[in-house]
Amino acid sequence: MKKGQPVIDRSISVISIKNLVKSFGDLDVLRGVDLDLYKGENLVVLGKSGTGKSVLIKIISGLLRPDEGTVNVLGEDVPQLRGRDLDRLRLRIGFSFQNSALYDSMTIKKNLEFPLVRNQKDLTRGEVLQRVETVLDAVGLSQTINQMPSELSGGQRKRIGIARTLILNPDIMLYDEPTAGLDPITCIEINNLINEVQERFHTSSIIITHDLTCAKAVGDRMVMLLDGVFQRQGTFEEVFNTDDKRVKLFYDYNFID
Amino acid sequence: MEVSPENEKRVRTRRSRVISRKIDRFFLALYDIFSFNVRFFKEVFLPPYEGKEIIRQCYEIGVRSLPLISLTGFIIGIVFMNQSRPSLAEFGATSWLPSLVSLAIVRALAPLVTALIGAGRIGSMIGAELGSMKVTEQIDAMEVSATNPFKFLVVSRVLATTFMIPALMMYTMLVALLGAYLNVSANEGTSFVTYFTQVFDAITFLDIFSSVIKSTLFGYTIGMVGCYKGYNSSKGTEGVGKAANSSVVTAMFLVFIEELLSLQVITALR
Known part of the structure; x- marks a missing residue:
C-alpha cells in the first residue's frame, strides 16, 4: 500500500472531464468518460493496452482534440484553447512519456534546459543551471548531467523524463506508463519517485498504467477503463472487489501478492 | 466454373x-x-524566430556537406573536361573547352549535382531525424513543453536548406571549374588567367542568376520533402526508414521535374 499521507483537497478539482468521446475512424476509443482529479491527489487510470488511457491524457494536455465533451484543466476549457493560451496552460502540466521522449541530439543538461530557456527567458545562465541541478538531484541522477540520453538505462531515462517536466514546477503531472518495460527494482524506484514528486512538489497526478504493483504503490484513488468508459473506481480494494470477470482477469494476470 | x-x-x-x-x-x-x-x-x-536553430541547421546542412560536395564537384570538373575533349578535338576546337565546360557547369551540372547530393545526404538526414523524433514522441514532448515543434524543427530546416543549397551550388561551381582547369592545364597547357577569362567570357549574369534561383527552389523542395515525410511518419522504426527513403526518392524526382520546367522558363527568357 501507499506510504505517507498526501494532502488531498477534495473541494478543488484541478481536472474535470465530462462525457468525453473520442474516435479514430470507425474505432470508438472513449465513449463518455467522466473524471475528476482533486488537488494533491494521485489518480491511477487502469486498463488494458489499447483502451484509450494514453488518448485520455493526450486530450488533457491538448495534443489531441476530443470529438465531444468538456475537458476543464485548472479552470481552462482545453479544447477551446489555441496558441499562446494553450502554451500557458501546458507550462502548468508536466507530461512524462512512455518512452521518456528525451531529445536524442541533446545532452541531459540541454534536455532539461530546453523547456526552461524557451519559456522563462528572464532567467540568467546561473539560475538555469541551478534549476537543472535541483531537478537532477530530485531524481537522484546528478552525475548524468553531461551524458547523452543514449548512454542511460531505461530507468534513468524515465527519471530524466520526469525531471524535465519538473523543471517548470507543474501543478499537474501526467505519467504515461511510468513503469513499462522496467525491471521490478527499477519499478519500485520509479514508484517511490512518483510519490516523492507528489510530496515535494505538491502536484496532482494522473498515472496511466496496467501494472497493478505500480497502481497500488502510487495511487490514492483508481479508475478502471473498460469498453471506453470508467467501469470501476475507488481504492485498490474497492476496484478489485467485484465479480466482473474482466476486472478479475486483469487482477489475476498481474500477480499481486 | x-x-x-x-x-x-x-x-x-x-x-x-x-x-x-x-x-x-x-x-x-x-x-x-x-x-x-x-x-x-x-x-x-x-515570432518567435528560431535564429539559433537556423544557424545550427545551416552548419549541419551546409558546412558538413562540404567534403562530399568538394570531392564530387572536383571529379565532375575533371571528368566532364576529359569526356568533352575528343568531340572538340575532332573539329580542332580544343581551345573551346573552357567555354563549353563553364557553360555546362554553371547552367546545369552545378545546380543539379548539388541538389542531388543534397537530396541524398540532407533529405535522408532530415527525414530520418524527424521520423525518429515523431515515433519516439519527441515532437509531442516539444509541444507539451510549450514549444512550437513545427517552427523549431520544420521552419528552421526548410530555411536552412533554402539558404544553403544555393551557397553549396556556388561552391560546387568553383570547385568543378577548378577541377576542369587542372585537367585542361595538364593536357593543353592553358594558363590560369586564360582559362578563367574564357570561362567568364562564356557565361552571362542570367546564367548565374538563374542557377541561384533554381538552387533556391531545389533547396526549398529538399527541405520541405524531408520535413513532410519525417514529420508525418508512422509505424515505428519501419516508418523512419520509409521516411528517409521516400524523402530521397521524392526530392530527386521533384528536382528533375523542376529542372525541366526551369529550363523551359530560362530558355524563353534567353
Whole structure:
C-alpha cells in the first residue's frame, strides 16, 4: 500500500472531464468518460493496452482534440484553447512519456534546459543551471548531467523524463506508463519517485498504467477503463472487489501478492 | 466454373470502392502537402524566430556537406573536361573547352549535382531525424513543453536548406571549374588567367542568376520533402526508414521535374 499521507483537497478539482468521446475512424476509443482529479491527489487510470488511457491524457494536455465533451484543466476549457493560451496552460502540466521522449541530439543538461530557456527567458545562465541541478538531484541522477540520453538505462531515462517536466514546477503531472518495460527494482524506484514528486512538489497526478504493483504503490484513488468508459473506481480494494470477470482477469494476470 | 451475375456485381462494386478510396487518399495527401506548405509560409513570418536553430541547421546542412560536395564537384570538373575533349578535338576546337565546360557547369551540372547530393545526404538526414523524433514522441514532448515543434524543427530546416543549397551550388561551381582547369592545364597547357577569362567570357549574369534561383527552389523542395515525410511518419522504426527513403526518392524526382520546367522558363527568357 501507499506510504505517507498526501494532502488531498477534495473541494478543488484541478481536472474535470465530462462525457468525453473520442474516435479514430470507425474505432470508438472513449465513449463518455467522466473524471475528476482533486488537488494533491494521485489518480491511477487502469486498463488494458489499447483502451484509450494514453488518448485520455493526450486530450488533457491538448495534443489531441476530443470529438465531444468538456475537458476543464485548472479552470481552462482545453479544447477551446489555441496558441499562446494553450502554451500557458501546458507550462502548468508536466507530461512524462512512455518512452521518456528525451531529445536524442541533446545532452541531459540541454534536455532539461530546453523547456526552461524557451519559456522563462528572464532567467540568467546561473539560475538555469541551478534549476537543472535541483531537478537532477530530485531524481537522484546528478552525475548524468553531461551524458547523452543514449548512454542511460531505461530507468534513468524515465527519471530524466520526469525531471524535465519538473523543471517548470507543474501543478499537474501526467505519467504515461511510468513503469513499462522496467525491471521490478527499477519499478519500485520509479514508484517511490512518483510519490516523492507528489510530496515535494505538491502536484496532482494522473498515472496511466496496467501494472497493478505500480497502481497500488502510487495511487490514492483508481479508475478502471473498460469498453471506453470508467467501469470501476475507488481504492485498490474497492476496484478489485467485484465479480466482473474482466476486472478479475486483469487482477489475476498481474500477480499481486 | 461460371461466375454468377450477383458475384460479378459484388466484385465490381468492391473494385470501384477500392479505386474510389485510392482516389480519396490521393487527394487527401495532396491537400495535406498543400496545408504543410501553407503552414510553413504562415509560421516563417511569425515570432518567435528560431535564429539559433537556423544557424545550427545551416552548419549541419551546409558546412558538413562540404567534403562530399568538394570531392564530387572536383571529379565532375575533371571528368566532364576529359569526356568533352575528343568531340572538340575532332573539329580542332580544343581551345573551346573552357567555354563549353563553364557553360555546362554553371547552367546545369552545378545546380543539379548539388541538389542531388543534397537530396541524398540532407533529405535522408532530415527525414530520418524527424521520423525518429515523431515515433519516439519527441515532437509531442516539444509541444507539451510549450514549444512550437513545427517552427523549431520544420521552419528552421526548410530555411536552412533554402539558404544553403544555393551557397553549396556556388561552391560546387568553383570547385568543378577548378577541377576542369587542372585537367585542361595538364593536357593543353592553358594558363590560369586564360582559362578563367574564357570561362567568364562564356557565361552571362542570367546564367548565374538563374542557377541561384533554381538552387533556391531545389533547396526549398529538399527541405520541405524531408520535413513532410519525417514529420508525418508512422509505424515505428519501419516508418523512419520509409521516411528517409521516400524523402530521397521524392526530392530527386521533384528536382528533375523542376529542372525541366526551369529550363523551359530560362530558355524563353534567353
